[in-house]
Amino acid sequence: MAQAFAYTVYRGTFIQTTRLPDSTPRPKTELVRNRGALWVSSADGRIKGFDWQARDEASFKELMTRNGWVDVDAPETNGYDGNEVRVKVVLASEESNEFFFPGFIDTHIHAPQFPNVGLFGSSTLLDWLETYTFPVESGFGAQADQPGGADTLPKDAPPSALRIYDQVVARTLSHGTTCASYFATVHVPATNALAALCHSRGQRAFIGRVCMDNPDFCPPYYKDLSADDSVSATRSTIEYIHALDPKGTLVKPIITPRFAPTCTRPALEGLGKLAAEFNPPLHIQTHISENTNECALVKELFPESENYADVYDRYNLLTKRTILAHAVHLTPDERNLIRQRDAKISHCPASNSALGSGIAPVRTLLDEGITVGLGTDVSGGYSPSILEAARQACLVSRLLGHTTSFCQKGEKHVHENGHADKPTIGREKLSVGESLYLATRGGAAVVDMADDLGGFDEGMIWDAQLIELGSVRDLSESPLDVLTDGASSLVKTGPVGNVDLFGSETWEEKIQKWVWSGDDRNVKAVWVAGRLVHSRS
Template sequence: MAAAHPYTVYRGTFVHLPLLNDTSAKAEIVRNQGVLGYDWQVNDDASFQSFLSSQGWTTSDVTVVESNDDRNEFFFPGFIDTHIHAPQYPNEGLFGSSGLLDWLNEYTFPVEASFGSKSDPENKDSDPKDTPPEGVRVYNEVVQKTLAHGTTCASYFATIHVPATNALAALCHKHGQRAFIGRVCMDNKEQCPSYYVDQDAEQGFNATIRTIDYIHTLDPNGTLINPIVTPRFAPSCSNESLDGLGKLAASYEPPLWIQTHIAETTDEVDLVQQLFPESTSYADVYDKANLLTNRTILAHGVHLTKDEMSLIRERGSKVAHCPASNSGLGSGLAPIRYMLDQGVTVGLGTDVAGGYSPSILEVARQASLVSRLIQFSAEYQQLTGNTTFDGSEKLLYQDVLYLATRGGAAVVDMAEDIGGFDKGMIWDAQLIELGAVQNSTTGQLDVATLAGRAVETGPVGNVDLFGNETWQEQIQKWMWNGDDRNVKSVWVQGKLVHTRDE
């Protein structure tokens, strides 16, 4: 649906969450009807024609994209996945019976190692064409699948392999998905499998630079694709590697983004204490290496202390909350409302394949469910000093939708550009269709008529509307029951990048 005119006008119903200056504040959804960014009072064809005239436009100047009120359609900001492992997509839903560290060895490292090629690591070639065909297929599938679920921006962990990492960047660019692409660094031979590890810190630096150079050539202005420095997590890296990666990120202007993991499980926290006895905490390990910056994404943070939260806030670093993964692997319950109250910026991450779904909407549901259970956690009671709770710790539907959009935008340091519909923001958006309401009729309605009507006007996916819902309740039903079938169209940077198969 390429625009045939010099301008595109989006008309209809727009739903988003206004930007909060205070991260601990409760989010509220706003619904506007009219023309995006110009006039919310364009409610009929006559006023629309008047609007066009006021801009000096005619119908031959514009392509008009409208939401359909009869089908309960609305425009919504694109979702932002702040933490996802692209090569792990084939393992989606495979948790095994053990926790994180054993799961990595049983499922994760073997599948990631398969993305290697003859030109990696000995050869200096960075050509994506050297990626094994299966790797290309996996990366192509995960990009298309996340777009189909409304994810317009994703922060991807790749593997230690340069050609395959560059292939992921090229596929995101081809499909039009905004992405941060990280070549994974892991050089601690005692903590990494012998078949999947950097030979030393220097090899990790050089390989990372090759991917950075490739991405800067692919997208010189960083319009869609940007490199992100990616130490896997502290246990997999030597001090030399962590320190060097901190310096590497800072050596660019502006500094590069950074992503890693933190405090996902208690076993991991204990391991970090053993490996880095000179540091006072897990967060301190990264801080000593200058890896805590205002462009740093820390995945999980399930078992952060209050002091660590304060340090993360002071450095301007952000947290990617991955509740589906945390529950699937039994990692724990992250105290997100408390974290927000401490001033930490939080977004959502699918953490595929620790997470079982590429859908940020599914993650939003899990984030709300976890917040409803966390009061029963002894760790949470100790952290907060409370044993009785008033419900303020819960994340409501509007709160998790905020994290899925505005929160994610802040996590990737693009709060002024994406995540909402403020004037001047980039058009990263999705058109959601909930389906028409089946109107009741007077008199007796036989089974055959009902069946025919269901085929003709039935719901889209699992969202059932009966006509008595407020628009806020419609959004709430979509949050709890929606899926990719409700995503009718997706745009990134104003370009149509996905349409649902009818």
Template sequence: MRTIYFGTFVHSLTLSDLQVLPSAAVGVDEDGTIEFLDQNADSPEVVAEKHSWPVGSYSIVSTDPASASFFFPGFFDTHIHASQYPNVGLFGKTTLLDWLNTYTFPLESSFADLKVADSVYSRVIARTLGNGTTTAAYYATVHTAGTNRLADLALSVGQRAFIGRCCMDANSPDYYCDKSLEEAQKATLDVIEHIKKIDPNYDIVCPILTPRFAASCTKELLSWLGKLSTDTNLPVQTHISENLLEVDLVKSMHPFGNSYADVYDKCGLLGERTILAHAVHLTEDERALIARRGSGVSHCPASNSALTSGETRVKWLLDAGVKVGLGTDVSGGFTPSILHTARQALLVSRHLSMKGDESHKLSIEEVLYLATVGGANVCGLDNKLGNFLPGKKWDAQLITLDCKDSPVDIFPWEREKPEDLIAKWLFNGDDRNVTKVWVNGKLVAGTAFTL
């Protein structure tokens, strides 16, 4: 049945234009596609008659006029390690390379056991959906069966997901790696075949080619993945320039590249559907190359701070035309919440600006754009998702600021100031304010919904 959503809507049109519609209606068809967005709507019934929707052919979902609530697009997490979720908040005193060996690889190796995969993957999907993440770019592990299970779970619940089996045939622990190029190739193709079988058109779940990072892959594996991406048009996700020691390691391992980005480019891995996580220490030439190739950057401010990797210059990237979205980078990042990540992105930009260059500072409007439309751009889904424009899919969350146990305190004089309410939500809100979540028009999470 078609549905009319009625009430207050908040969404981004451009980087600086966060539109607030206090009395609007969105009509969604049976396939989850938005047919119309009517501003200044009198009632759902009047809007339905205007668009020739007969009485009885639609349902109505409204925000409570007496509450501080609004519809907001679903969040995009453009970089999250689903297998690392149990380690959220565990990074000790280490930096990136030590952290991988101390915490990450031992945990990920346990996913050879499907009971572990089931337990962790079901939990992380429930947690991210509960935080309003309707689309996630997931890293799994090297294990084929476990990666396939992540795809099965995401599809069964209804979360949009890019599912990546990690490829790593070099500079990795003997107990946790691809033993050969041929092993990595076969496992990668098996995952693609499985996802193609369960979701033939990749409507909800899509495979994503995942060289862990250049320092954990041979040139042969990187080049094979690049050719596979070209041949199949499958997206790619990997890491770039997160840590200075990592940059030096890539340079020593792959001297054929003029830079970290050039290594990926020479192997055919930089394209319009490539997600590059972190990008903390890019050079001017690398920024220009990434922009030319149309690749996107996943900004992971919580992880970059927690592992003392550095501060990504987001405005510097945007100014060059590089697409930027947000990533939690669980578990280098300590939270699965994109709202919290947007908060961190704003604060990191202000720390950068305190070094003497105000141009680095991000606004509330800009970080919420990165969390939605920016993420859609990075994932190659901007024609389909990111806001409430007609023709896009209804991937949305209902935010209620004065719900039971809300961490946001709303005072009577603030209810008529939507900009203030949005700011309070960004800085104070959490998953308790996410009362319903839809993907493709289907209710997938919420206060009265059991995952």
């Protein structure tokens, strides 16, 4: 048992992004660096203050003394008499180019699809669902030989389901994901198991039991029995999760109609009502406008709706707590409706490229005042890393100018007065700072926790990661020995991945190198609500 302490004091460099103002078109977000100390209460895991002057040893000591703090790991250093407040100090090493960064928020990930990471062939959305996705998800059902009972408990799920879910939580934590909005499967016990695993491992999570009752679209081996079943099974997972975490401190349920084609109208209606039963209303997540064939199918299935977004709106599923994944092919009318409802968008660039869905016009969405975060969309997306999602967001934004939607249909910036600009070449590109905004504060806003997560503001929750880039390479010594002694020159690579620093980089350039060359090796430690939940082995 660790020694109790009132605060953890984090020392070193802190990097975060600025908030995005409400004005439209929106200014670009930027990276901000602070150095000094920041303290987090052990009682509630929230940031209680910071001191950006306390950079050197003397001013840090002065901070400790001023607050009457004693370092639990070095009590002798300031005369421990039992009346001081005990604190734990965690240092980000300057020499190793370490810094604290807000935890990543994955606003769209399918946990049961994790075994399929990297398996998608040359398929597109609709055949991918049938070939890869429904078969793997169907394996999360309760065991046939299960003894009778409620069949809602994690232990009723197949062991393989628990093992896979455990690995998903482990992997995403190791990549710095402190909060994830998960799609599970239709199965109640396994869905509840995912909630229990997140709760136990300490990952903040929204857990959605997937609803899919349309027999015309869903395969017979993997579907809800009826619209009523969709709603009642969902209610069952909500009850389990509310019992597991009554205040929703860490884990919350989220209403999850898979997407319009998998759901009957009664199911959509029932789920909209179910979300509204609670106070505050429950979160909702689904997919929208990922693929052109999907858009055509929705038009055919819901002829009474004006457009895809309107299908959800009709059933009260388009709320300020709704996460819409993809949004690649939205019309201006749909974007307008989404903005009016303040529904949120999860941008999943790795998935949209992998399945050939297209490129979501993120700048247009942001400029029009829509809230956007990032999703890995495992396993449409091939990586559980939000850093990879940030990279892909930057890359595809640079290809947007070559797409038909951008060049022909014209993704224009619409001002408040309704006046539309011609496309501004280059403005569509997302910077590293902006993609990191999407990965942190953007994601926080998508899960309706913009005041709690995504940055290091006073009062926010300490969901954070310690990033280590490694030390700068010494360029002063020439490797002439290699030239003369090839025999001894077997290559050694560094302990912390692929980021190479040569000493001339500004701090902003170090962040760029992290985004473009970094991986989980650079994630040294991860905290959620102040609790250490991952430490690099």
